[in-house]
Amino acid sequence: MIVTMRSEATQEQIEGVSERLRKQGYATHVIQRQEQVVIAAVGDGSGPDHLQPLESAPGVSEIAPTSQPYMLVSRDVKPQRTIVRAGNLEIGGRDLVVMAGPCSVESREQLLETAHAVRSAGARVLRGGAYKPRTSPYDFQGLEEKGLELLAEAREETGLKIITEIIAPEEVELVASYADILQVGARNMQNFALLKKLGGVSKPVLLKRGMSSTIKEFLLSAEYIAKHGNDQIILCERGIRTFEPATRNTLDLAAVPLLNELSHLPVVVDPSHGTGRRTLIRPAAKAAIAIGADGLLIEVHPRPEQAWSDGPQSLTLSEFANIMNELRGYAKLEARRLN
Numbered sequence: 163m164i165v166t167m168r169s170e171a172t173q174e175q176i177e178g179v180s181e182r183l184r185k186q187g188y189a190t191h192v193i194q195r196q197e198q199v200v201i202a203a204v205g206d207g208s209g210p211d212h213l214q215p216l217e218s219a220p221g222v223s224e225i226a227p228t229s230q231p232y233m234l235v236s237r238d239v240k241p242q243r244t245i246v247r248a249g250n251l252e253i254g255g256r257d258l259v260v261m262a263g264p265c266s267v268e269s270r271e272q273l274l275e276t277a278h279a280v281r282s283a284g285a286r287v288l289r290g291g292a293y294k295p296r297t298s299p300y301d302f303q304g305l306e307e308k309g310l311e312l313l314a315e316a317r318e319e320t321g322l323k324i325i326t327e328i329i330a331p332e333e334v335e336l337v338a339s340y341a342d343i344l345q346v347g348a349r350n351m352q353n354f355a356l357l358k359k360l361g362g363v364s365k366p367v368l369l370k371r372g373m374s375s376t377i378k379e380f381l382l383s384a385e386y387i388a389k390h391g392n393d394q395i396i397l398c399e400r401g402i403r404t405f406e407p408a409t410r411n412t413l414d415l416a417a418v419p420l421l422n423e424l425s426h427l428p429v430v431v432d433p434s435h436g437t438g439r440r441t442l443i444r445p446a447a448k449a450a451i452a453i454g455a456d457g458l459l460i461e462v463h464p465r466p467e468q469a470w471s472d473g474p475q476s477l478t479l480s481e482f483a484n485i486m487n488e489l490r491g492y493a494k495l496e497a498r499r500l501n
Protein backbone atom coordinates (compact mmCIF):
# COMPACT_ATOMS: atom_id res chain seq x y z
CA MET A 163 0.00 0.00 0.00
CA ILE A 164 1.19 3.50 -0.78
CA VAL A 165 0.20 6.39 1.43
CA THR A 166 0.78 9.77 -0.17
CA MET A 167 0.99 12.59 2.35
CA ARG A 168 -0.16 16.15 1.64
CA SER A 169 2.63 18.49 0.64
CA GLU A 170 2.07 20.50 3.82
CA ALA A 171 2.09 17.40 6.09
CA THR A 172 4.21 17.88 9.18
CA GLN A 173 6.93 15.54 10.39
CA GLU A 174 4.69 14.65 13.32
CA GLN A 175 1.85 13.63 10.98
CA ILE A 176 4.21 11.52 8.86
CA GLU A 177 5.48 9.75 11.94
CA GLY A 178 1.92 9.35 13.25
CA VAL A 179 0.74 7.63 10.07
CA SER A 180 3.87 5.43 9.94
CA GLU A 181 3.29 4.40 13.52
CA ARG A 182 -0.33 3.46 12.81
CA LEU A 183 0.70 1.40 9.82
CA ARG A 184 3.31 -0.44 11.86
CA LYS A 185 0.68 -1.19 14.52
CA GLN A 186 -1.44 -2.73 11.75
CA GLY A 187 1.44 -5.04 10.94
CA TYR A 188 3.08 -3.28 7.99
CA ALA A 189 6.73 -2.49 7.59
CA THR A 190 7.03 1.15 6.58
CA HIS A 191 9.48 3.08 4.50
CA VAL A 192 9.30 6.86 4.15
CA ILE A 193 10.27 8.20 0.73
CA GLN A 194 10.73 11.84 -0.17
CA ARG A 195 9.27 12.57 -3.60
CA GLN A 196 9.67 16.00 -5.19
CA GLU A 197 7.16 17.90 -3.04
CA GLN A 198 5.49 15.12 -1.16
CA VAL A 199 6.32 12.36 1.23
CA VAL A 200 5.16 8.88 0.36
CA ILE A 201 4.96 6.10 2.90
CA ALA A 202 5.39 2.63 1.42
CA ALA A 203 3.69 0.06 3.64
CA VAL A 204 4.92 -3.44 2.93
CA GLY A 205 3.46 -6.71 4.16
CA ASP A 206 0.06 -8.21 4.80
CA GLY A 207 -1.09 -5.84 7.51
CA SER A 208 -4.52 -6.36 8.95
CA GLY A 209 -6.49 -5.83 5.77
CA PRO A 210 -8.32 -3.09 3.90
CA ASP A 211 -11.06 -2.62 6.52
CA HIS A 212 -8.59 -0.88 8.73
CA LEU A 213 -7.50 1.49 6.01
CA GLN A 214 -10.62 3.61 5.92
CA PRO A 215 -9.90 5.67 9.02
CA LEU A 216 -6.33 6.19 7.88
CA GLU A 217 -7.59 8.02 4.80
CA SER A 218 -8.93 10.79 7.02
CA ALA A 219 -5.89 10.88 9.29
CA PRO A 220 -4.22 14.30 9.52
CA GLY A 221 -1.77 14.92 6.70
CA VAL A 222 -2.90 12.05 4.46
CA SER A 223 -3.72 12.88 0.85
CA GLU A 224 -4.32 9.50 -0.76
CA ILE A 225 -4.05 5.79 -0.12
CA ALA A 226 -3.49 3.45 -3.02
CA PRO A 227 -3.14 -0.31 -2.97
CA THR A 228 -0.31 -1.93 -4.87
CA SER A 229 -0.31 -5.41 -6.26
CA GLN A 230 3.47 -5.73 -6.13
CA PRO A 231 5.28 -7.48 -3.30
CA TYR A 232 8.29 -5.20 -3.89
CA MET A 233 7.90 -1.54 -3.13
CA LEU A 234 11.06 0.48 -3.11
CA VAL A 235 12.13 -0.63 -6.57
CA SER A 236 8.64 -0.36 -8.04
CA ARG A 237 7.31 2.35 -10.29
CA ASP A 238 4.19 2.58 -8.10
CA VAL A 239 6.30 4.19 -5.42
CA LYS A 240 8.60 6.17 -7.69
CA PRO A 241 7.26 6.88 -11.19
CA GLN A 242 10.34 8.79 -12.38
CA ARG A 243 13.31 6.71 -13.60
CA THR A 244 16.35 6.35 -11.39
CA ILE A 245 19.70 7.43 -12.72
CA VAL A 246 22.49 5.43 -11.11
CA ARG A 247 25.73 7.34 -10.66
CA ALA A 248 29.28 6.08 -10.47
CA GLY A 249 31.33 9.27 -10.14
CA ASN A 250 30.60 11.30 -13.28
CA LEU A 251 29.08 8.30 -15.09
CA GLU A 252 25.30 8.10 -15.32
CA ILE A 253 23.45 4.88 -16.06
CA GLY A 254 19.78 5.21 -16.95
CA GLY A 255 20.04 8.69 -18.50
CA ARG A 256 20.29 9.61 -22.17
CA ASP A 257 23.68 7.95 -22.67
CA LEU A 258 23.84 4.24 -23.39
CA VAL A 259 26.59 2.81 -21.23
CA VAL A 260 28.68 -0.04 -22.54
CA MET A 261 30.69 -2.08 -20.03
CA ALA A 262 33.22 -4.31 -21.74
CA GLY A 263 36.23 -6.44 -20.94
CA PRO A 264 37.30 -9.98 -20.28
CA CYS A 265 35.29 -12.54 -18.38
CA SER A 266 38.25 -13.00 -16.00
CA VAL A 267 41.21 -10.81 -15.20
CA GLU A 268 44.12 -13.05 -16.26
CA SER A 269 47.22 -10.86 -16.44
CA ARG A 270 48.40 -7.27 -16.54
CA GLU A 271 49.04 -7.44 -20.30
CA GLN A 272 45.67 -9.02 -21.10
CA LEU A 273 43.75 -6.50 -19.01
CA LEU A 274 45.57 -3.35 -20.09
CA GLU A 275 45.48 -4.26 -23.76
CA THR A 276 41.73 -4.87 -23.50
CA ALA A 277 41.14 -1.72 -21.44
CA HIS A 278 42.81 0.58 -23.98
CA ALA A 279 40.98 -1.06 -26.88
CA VAL A 280 37.50 -0.97 -25.36
CA ARG A 281 38.01 2.62 -24.29
CA SER A 282 38.92 3.76 -27.80
CA ALA A 283 35.92 1.85 -29.12
CA GLY A 284 33.59 3.83 -26.81
CA ALA A 285 33.10 1.69 -23.69
CA ARG A 286 32.76 3.69 -20.45
CA VAL A 287 33.32 0.86 -18.00
CA LEU A 288 35.89 -1.95 -17.91
CA ARG A 289 34.58 -5.32 -16.76
CA GLY A 290 36.70 -8.17 -15.45
CA GLY A 291 36.14 -10.87 -12.87
CA ALA A 292 38.71 -11.14 -10.07
CA TYR A 293 36.55 -13.58 -8.09
CA LYS A 294 34.96 -16.13 -10.41
CA PRO A 295 31.95 -18.23 -9.43
CA ARG A 296 32.71 -21.31 -11.58
CA THR A 297 30.41 -24.26 -12.05
CA SER A 298 33.34 -26.62 -11.51
CA PRO A 299 35.66 -26.28 -8.50
CA TYR A 300 38.51 -27.36 -10.79
CA ASP A 301 38.13 -24.34 -13.08
CA PHE A 302 40.06 -21.08 -12.68
CA GLN A 303 38.66 -19.25 -9.65
CA GLY A 304 40.10 -15.80 -10.33
CA LEU A 305 43.21 -13.81 -9.35
CA GLU A 306 41.33 -12.38 -6.36
CA GLU A 307 42.97 -9.28 -4.81
CA LYS A 308 45.73 -9.29 -7.43
CA GLY A 309 42.95 -9.03 -10.04
CA LEU A 310 41.44 -6.07 -8.20
CA GLU A 311 44.83 -4.33 -8.19
CA LEU A 312 45.14 -4.83 -11.94
CA LEU A 313 41.66 -3.43 -12.49
CA ALA A 314 42.59 -0.36 -10.42
CA GLU A 315 45.74 0.06 -12.51
CA ALA A 316 43.72 -0.15 -15.72
CA ARG A 317 41.33 2.52 -14.37
CA GLU A 318 44.30 4.72 -13.55
CA GLU A 319 45.70 4.34 -17.08
CA THR A 320 42.48 4.71 -19.06
CA GLY A 321 40.05 6.69 -16.91
CA LEU A 322 37.46 3.91 -17.36
CA LYS A 323 35.28 2.99 -14.41
CA ILE A 324 35.60 -0.62 -13.27
CA ILE A 325 32.97 -3.24 -12.56
CA THR A 326 33.83 -6.55 -10.95
CA GLU A 327 31.95 -9.41 -9.35
CA ILE A 328 31.55 -9.93 -5.65
CA ILE A 329 30.69 -13.43 -4.53
CA ALA A 330 30.77 -13.47 -0.74
CA PRO A 331 29.54 -11.11 1.99
CA GLU A 332 32.92 -11.19 3.75
CA GLU A 333 34.61 -9.76 0.65
CA VAL A 334 32.30 -6.78 0.27
CA GLU A 335 34.60 -4.27 1.97
CA LEU A 336 37.66 -5.31 0.03
CA VAL A 337 36.00 -5.42 -3.39
CA ALA A 338 34.11 -2.17 -2.73
CA SER A 339 37.39 -0.45 -1.89
CA TYR A 340 38.54 -1.05 -5.50
CA ALA A 341 35.45 -1.26 -7.73
CA ASP A 342 33.27 1.57 -9.03
CA ILE A 343 30.34 -0.81 -9.60
CA LEU A 344 29.82 -4.12 -7.81
CA GLN A 345 28.44 -6.99 -9.85
CA VAL A 346 26.25 -9.66 -8.28
CA GLY A 347 26.33 -12.69 -10.55
CA ALA A 348 23.42 -14.85 -11.64
CA ARG A 349 24.46 -17.58 -9.21
CA ASN A 350 24.27 -15.15 -6.31
CA MET A 351 21.05 -13.33 -7.13
CA GLN A 352 19.43 -14.92 -4.10
CA ASN A 353 22.45 -14.85 -1.80
CA PHE A 354 20.46 -12.83 0.70
CA ALA A 355 23.34 -12.31 3.14
CA LEU A 356 25.30 -10.75 0.27
CA LEU A 357 22.36 -8.61 -0.87
CA LYS A 358 21.80 -7.30 2.67
CA LYS A 359 25.47 -6.44 3.03
CA LEU A 360 25.43 -4.58 -0.30
CA GLY A 361 22.57 -2.48 1.06
CA GLY A 362 25.10 -0.83 3.34
CA VAL A 363 27.60 0.01 0.61
CA SER A 364 27.84 3.42 -1.04
CA LYS A 365 28.72 2.02 -4.48
CA PRO A 366 26.25 1.06 -7.24
CA VAL A 367 25.33 -2.60 -7.59
CA LEU A 368 24.70 -4.35 -10.90
CA LEU A 369 22.36 -7.23 -10.11
CA LYS A 370 22.23 -10.05 -12.64
CA ARG A 371 19.08 -12.07 -13.09
CA GLY A 372 19.39 -15.58 -11.68
CA MET A 373 19.44 -18.34 -14.30
CA SER A 374 16.08 -19.73 -13.24
CA SER A 375 14.51 -16.74 -11.63
CA THR A 376 11.26 -15.02 -12.44
CA ILE A 377 10.94 -11.27 -12.88
CA LYS A 378 9.23 -11.12 -9.49
CA GLU A 379 12.10 -12.92 -7.77
CA PHE A 380 14.58 -10.68 -9.61
CA LEU A 381 12.87 -7.51 -8.38
CA LEU A 382 12.53 -8.90 -4.86
CA SER A 383 16.30 -9.43 -4.82
CA ALA A 384 16.77 -5.81 -5.86
CA GLU A 385 14.32 -4.89 -3.10
CA TYR A 386 16.65 -6.56 -0.54
CA ILE A 387 19.47 -4.20 -1.52
CA ALA A 388 17.17 -1.17 -1.53
CA LYS A 389 15.55 -2.09 1.79
CA HIS A 390 18.97 -2.28 3.41
CA GLY A 391 19.80 1.22 2.28
CA ASN A 392 21.31 1.23 -1.21
CA ASP A 393 19.05 2.47 -4.01
CA GLN A 394 21.83 2.59 -6.62
CA ILE A 395 20.91 -0.63 -8.41
CA ILE A 396 21.23 -1.60 -12.07
CA LEU A 397 19.24 -4.63 -13.25
CA CYS A 398 20.94 -6.93 -15.77
CA GLU A 399 19.14 -9.40 -18.03
CA ARG A 400 21.67 -12.12 -18.89
CA GLY A 401 19.52 -14.94 -20.16
CA ILE A 402 17.67 -17.67 -18.34
CA ARG A 403 17.83 -21.45 -18.48
CA THR A 404 15.21 -23.02 -20.70
CA PHE A 405 14.79 -26.33 -22.59
CA GLU A 406 16.86 -24.89 -25.48
CA PRO A 407 20.50 -26.06 -25.51
CA ALA A 408 21.49 -24.37 -28.80
CA THR A 409 22.29 -21.16 -27.00
CA ARG A 410 24.00 -21.09 -23.60
CA ASN A 411 20.99 -19.29 -22.12
CA THR A 412 17.76 -17.93 -23.55
CA LEU A 413 18.08 -14.16 -23.65
CA ASP A 414 14.76 -12.86 -22.38
CA LEU A 415 14.60 -9.55 -24.22
CA ALA A 416 10.96 -8.93 -23.30
CA ALA A 417 12.17 -8.68 -19.71
CA VAL A 418 13.68 -5.28 -20.57
CA PRO A 419 10.48 -3.33 -21.32
CA LEU A 420 8.66 -5.30 -18.65
CA LEU A 421 11.24 -4.34 -16.01
CA ASN A 422 10.97 -0.76 -17.27
CA GLU A 423 7.22 -0.90 -16.69
CA LEU A 424 7.46 -2.43 -13.24
CA SER A 425 10.53 -0.68 -11.89
CA HIS A 426 12.27 2.69 -12.03
CA LEU A 427 15.73 1.11 -12.01
CA PRO A 428 17.97 1.15 -15.10
CA VAL A 429 18.19 -2.10 -17.06
CA VAL A 430 21.20 -3.37 -19.00
CA VAL A 431 21.57 -6.47 -21.17
CA ASP A 432 24.45 -8.97 -21.25
CA PRO A 433 24.34 -10.55 -24.72
CA SER A 434 27.54 -12.54 -24.00
CA HIS A 435 26.13 -14.79 -21.27
CA GLY A 436 22.68 -14.34 -22.78
CA THR A 437 23.65 -16.21 -25.95
CA GLY A 438 27.03 -17.84 -25.26
CA ARG A 439 28.02 -17.45 -28.93
CA ARG A 440 30.30 -14.82 -30.41
CA THR A 441 28.26 -14.58 -33.62
CA LEU A 442 25.08 -13.73 -31.75
CA ILE A 443 26.44 -10.80 -29.75
CA ARG A 444 25.99 -8.24 -32.55
CA PRO A 445 22.31 -8.96 -33.32
CA ALA A 446 21.43 -9.42 -29.66
CA ALA A 447 23.09 -6.11 -28.73
CA LYS A 448 21.18 -4.26 -31.48
CA ALA A 449 17.92 -5.80 -30.30
CA ALA A 450 18.69 -4.87 -26.69
CA ILE A 451 19.07 -1.21 -27.68
CA ALA A 452 15.88 -1.28 -29.75
CA ILE A 453 13.89 -2.80 -26.89
CA GLY A 454 14.93 -0.14 -24.39
CA ALA A 455 18.08 -1.25 -22.58
CA ASP A 456 20.11 1.48 -20.84
CA GLY A 457 23.38 -0.27 -21.53
CA LEU A 458 25.25 -3.44 -22.41
CA LEU A 459 27.71 -5.72 -20.64
CA ILE A 460 29.95 -7.43 -23.21
CA GLU A 461 32.85 -9.86 -22.90
CA VAL A 462 35.92 -8.91 -24.93
CA HIS A 463 39.33 -10.61 -25.01
CA PRO A 464 42.47 -9.91 -27.06
CA ARG A 465 42.80 -13.63 -27.85
CA PRO A 466 39.48 -15.35 -27.12
CA GLU A 467 40.84 -18.77 -28.10
CA GLN A 468 43.27 -18.51 -25.19
CA ALA A 469 40.82 -17.10 -22.64
CA TRP A 470 40.76 -18.80 -19.23
CA SER A 471 36.98 -18.50 -19.16
CA ASP A 472 34.15 -17.82 -21.61
CA GLY A 473 36.36 -17.63 -24.73
CA PRO A 474 33.63 -18.88 -27.13
CA GLN A 475 31.39 -15.94 -26.28
CA SER A 476 34.14 -13.29 -26.13
CA LEU A 477 34.60 -10.79 -28.95
CA THR A 478 38.05 -9.90 -30.25
CA LEU A 479 39.14 -6.29 -29.82
CA SER A 480 38.45 -5.46 -33.47
CA GLU A 481 35.08 -7.24 -33.51
CA PHE A 482 34.10 -5.17 -30.50
CA ALA A 483 35.15 -1.91 -32.18
CA ASN A 484 33.16 -2.79 -35.32
CA ILE A 485 30.06 -3.65 -33.35
CA MET A 486 30.28 -0.40 -31.38
CA ASN A 487 30.38 1.56 -34.64
CA GLU A 488 27.27 -0.17 -35.82
CA LEU A 489 25.48 0.26 -32.49
CA ARG A 490 25.90 4.03 -32.64
CA GLY A 491 23.31 4.22 -35.42
CA TYR A 492 20.89 2.07 -33.44
CA ALA A 493 21.34 4.26 -30.37
CA LYS A 494 20.40 7.34 -32.42
CA LEU A 495 17.19 5.69 -33.58
CA GLU A 496 16.23 5.34 -29.94
CA ALA A 497 17.24 8.93 -29.18
CA ARG A 498 20.13 7.67 -27.06
CA ARG A 499 23.78 8.63 -27.24
CA LEU A 500 26.62 6.15 -27.48
CA ASN A 501 30.14 7.35 -26.77
Ligand code: PEP
Binds near residue numbers: 291295346347348400
Ligand atom coordinates in the same frame (compact mmCIF):
# COMPACT_ATOMS: atom_id res chain seq x y z
C1 PEP B 1 30.27 -12.98 -15.70
O1 PEP B 1 29.80 -11.83 -15.88
O2 PEP B 1 31.38 -13.34 -16.11
C2 PEP B 1 29.38 -13.99 -15.07
C3 PEP B 1 29.87 -14.98 -14.32
O3 PEP B 1 28.09 -13.81 -15.38
P1 PEP B 1 26.75 -14.54 -14.84
O4 PEP B 1 26.71 -14.31 -13.38
O5 PEP B 1 25.68 -13.83 -15.61
O6 PEP B 1 26.86 -16.00 -15.22
Ligand code: MN
Binds near residue numbers: 265266461471472
Ligand atom coordinates in the same frame (compact mmCIF):
# COMPACT_ATOMS: atom_id res chain seq x y z
MN1 MN C 1 31.83 -14.76 -18.14
